[in-house]
Amino acid sequence: MPRSFLVKTHSSHRVPNYGQLETQRDISGACSACGGPVVPLIFPDKVAPSSPGDPPQPWDHASVIAHTSLPLLCNEEALGASGPEALDVSRADPRAGRALSAPLRDSLNHLNLPPLLALPMRWPPLLGTDGAQTPGRLLGAEQALHGHRPAHAPARLARRRQLRCPLQAQRCFTCQFCDKEYGSLGALKMHIRTHTLPCLCAVCGKAFSRPWLLQGHLRTHTGEKPYACPHCSRAFADRSNLRAHLQTHSDTKKYQCKRCAKTFSRMALLARHEESGGCPGP
């Protein structure tokens, strides 16, 4: 997905009011690293490992997980572990007697879910804002995790990577979960978070790849809308949504149909216009 026009604005404008959120995190206990709720990660039952035909799963790669330390970011603190043993995935096994944090346990009870459900990696079961399941839309990570992808033997996979990046084999970092490639280890680590989803919402249990995504999600629970439209009384929880809304106040719409010259406030509307066949043409 192209990300163009990444214009940095003045940092003085980056002062959203997270007071409520900070208070909430204090209640539940927060990860000092990501600000998310502190809950132990529970890996799927290793008694029932992935079948050979299944795609590789994050929990199938404990060594990689430990190396990146990403998925254990939160539960390390919850477990109070430090040192190498903190990276031992087996320590996060629910059968080892690890308890959920009280807020999350309450959330799970509220959702009436079976106890000790394989929680984090496949969690949550596509919850809507009302807590109901929303089958219509798969999360990106869920798509990556559950998409049908043939398993690759390590040697063959390495061979394929070599063929793909013959000149940059040393600088090519490939995701073990989806084969995406990155030019830096940092970029790869950030991407891996989209598979491991280390930040969990204490209210509904939904998992996110990054703390600020969780913060944005928490606004759906608190109702906080720090981004107000200067032209009307509307306010938004998300800056991008405000930006899209501002287009509705603009006389000059940003996206124009090349066939009929009709303009639209959003690219999605233009795309829908072009795909609907309703374009009268020039």
Added chain:
DNA sequence: CTGGGGAAGGGGCCC
């Protein structure tokens, strides 16, 4: 069918 809001995903940039 169209316009718009809400929520979320994810790569890039800066510190």
Added chain:
DNA sequence: CGGGCCCCTTCCCCA
């Protein structure tokens, strides 16, 4: 190098 924040984009849903 990692975290935080930036931005755009996408999807779903509703009026």
